[in-house]
Amino acid sequence: xxxxxxxxxxxxxxxxxxxxxxxxxxxxxxxxxxxxxxxxxxxxxxxxxxxxxxxxxxxxxxxxxxxxxxxxxxxxxxxxxxxxxxxxxxxxxxxxxxxxxxxxxxxxxxxxxxxxxxxxxxxxxxxxxxxxxxxxxxxxxxxxxxxxxxxxxxxxxxxxxxxxxxxxxxxxxxxxxxxxxxxxxxxxxxxxxxxxxxxxxxxxxxxxxxxxxxxxxxxxxxxxxxxxxxxxxxxxxxxxxxxxxx
Numbered sequence: 002x003x004x005x006x007x008x009x010x011x012x013x014x015x016x017x018x019x020x021x022x023x024x025x026x027x028x029x030x031x032x033x034x035x036x037x038x039x040x041x042x043x044x045x046x047x048x049x050x051x052x053x054x055x056x057x058x059x060x061x062x063x064x065x066x067x068x069x070x071x072x073x074x075x076x077x078x079x080x081x082x083x084x085x086x087x088x089x090x091x092x093x094x095x096x097x098x099x100x101x102x103x104x105x106x107x108x109x110x111x112x113x114x115x116x117x118x119x120x121x122x123x124x125x126x127x128x129x130x131x132x133x134x135x136x137x138x139x140x141x142x143x144x145x146x147x148x149x150x151x152x153x154x155x156x157x158x159x160x161x162x163x164x165x166x167x168x169x170x171x172x173x174x175x176x177x178x179x180x181x182x183x184x185x186x187x188x189x190x191x192x193x194x195x196x197x198x199x200x201x202x203x204x205x206x207x208x209x210x211x212x213x214x215x216x217x218x219x220x221x222x223x224x225x226x227x228x229x230x231x232x233x234x235x236x237x238x239x240x241x242x243x244x245x246x247x
Contacts, residue, residue, distance in 0.1 A: 006059050006060075006061040006062045006063070006066065007062070007066055008062070008066040008067070008069035008070045008073075008078075008082075010059070011055065011056075011059055011062070011066075011070060011078070011081050011082075011085075012070070012073070012075075012078055014055045014058065015045065015047050015051075015052065015055055015075075015077050015078065015081060016045065018047055018051050018055070019045040019046045019047050019077075020046040020047075021046055022046065023044075023046035023047070023048060024044045024045050024046030025046075026046075027044040027046060027076070028042075028044050031044070031076070031122055031124070038122075038123075038155065038189075038191060039121075039122050042074075042076050042121070042122060043074045043075050043076060044075070044076050044077065045075055045076075045077055047077040049080070049124075052077055052080050052081050052084065053084055055081060056081045056084040056085050056088070057088075059081075059085055060085070060088060062085050062089075064106075064107075064110055067082045067085055067086055067089075067110075068082075068110075068114075070082030070085075071083070071114050071119040071120075072119060076122065076125075079119060079120070079121075079125055080124065080125055080128065083120065083125060083128060083129040084128065084129075086107065086110070086111060086129065086133060087128070087129060087132040087133060089107055090104060090107045090108070090111075090132065090133045090136065090137070091132070093107060094136070104137055105137070107133060107137075108133055108134055108137035108138075111129065111133045111134055112134060112145065115134075115149070115156070115157060115160050116157070118154070118156070120156060120160065121156050122156075123159065123191055123195075125156075126156055126159045126160050126163055127159075127163055130159075130160045130163040130164040130166075131163055131164055131165075131166040131167040131170075132167070134160065134164045135163070135164035135165060135166060135167025135168065136167045138164065138167075138168075139167055139168060139171055143176055146161040146164055146165065146176065146180065147161070147179075147180070147183075149161035150162070150180050150183050150184065151183070155189050155191060155192065158184065158187065158189070158192055159191060159192060159195050161180055162177070162180055162181075162184070162192070162195040162196055162199055163195060163199075165177040165180055165199060166199060166202065169199065169202050169203060169206055169207060170206065172206075172207055173207075174203045174207050174208065174211050177199045177200070177203060178203070178211070178215055180196070180199075181196045181199065181200060181215065181219075182219070184196050185219060185222045185223060185224075185227075186222070187224075188224075190226055193224045193226040193227040193230070194226055194227070194230055196227050196230075196231075197226065197227040197228065197229065197230025197231040197233075198230050198231075200212055200215060200216075200227075200230070200231035201230055201231050201232075201233050201234060203215075204231075204234060204235075205234060212231065215231075216228075216231065216232065216243050220243045220246040220247065221246045221247055223247070225244075225247065228243060228244065228247065229244075232244075
């Protein structure tokens with residue numbers, strides 16, 4: 002039987018499997034201390050596979066209840082809400098249930114959550130941006146990503162980059178390359194990692210030549226972390242060559 006679809010029910014289900022020791026580990030892993038990127042985030046100690054399993058029990062949760070989860074101070078509540086939102090967006094795009102208006106509504110809901118600071122750690126971004134915003138923008142204008150990438154918010158910039166993973170999976174590297182060029186001077190480690198990761202994926206999934214062209218043009222300016230991630234699957238000789246250009 003399906004569990005009653007309320008945010009409170011999701012929170013109770015998560016509380017039942019929460020582990021205080023895991024909570025302490027996750028607080029450290031996600032850098033929640035003063036001055037760190039996840040400062041103030043609260044964990045109750047639920048691992049991702051458990052969160053995903055619980056989220057599957059609430060397929061009929063509506064957007065109002067998801068908003069309540071996203072507005073929670075508890076990280077696992079927000080993650081569960083995003084996982085449910087991903088599924089909702091996917092179902093709205095299936096042949097038998099195709100509903101463009103519903104997909105737009107969900108994408109706008111997600112974008113609002115991003116701008117309100119509720120998608121505010123790297124795992125929350127990475128588990129949602131490409132699946133909702135990226136897939137929605139795949140067939141339409143992508144201007145919003147260029148607004149997000151210029152934001153002062155670390156998480157909005159990461160959403161822009163990670164949304165473009167959907168385009169890469171569809172075989173289109175153009176937007177990722179444009180976003181990467183705008184972020185060459187970004188000092189945030191989590192942005193450098195995301196950009197380098199997406200460039201690497203272009204080389205793996207689409208075209209090695211596109212990656213090499215980007216590196217030839219930009220390696221001298223690329224931060225060390227970004228360059229390291231982008232060249233990870235190149236030969237040792239190529240990696241050394243590009244590192245030597247910095």
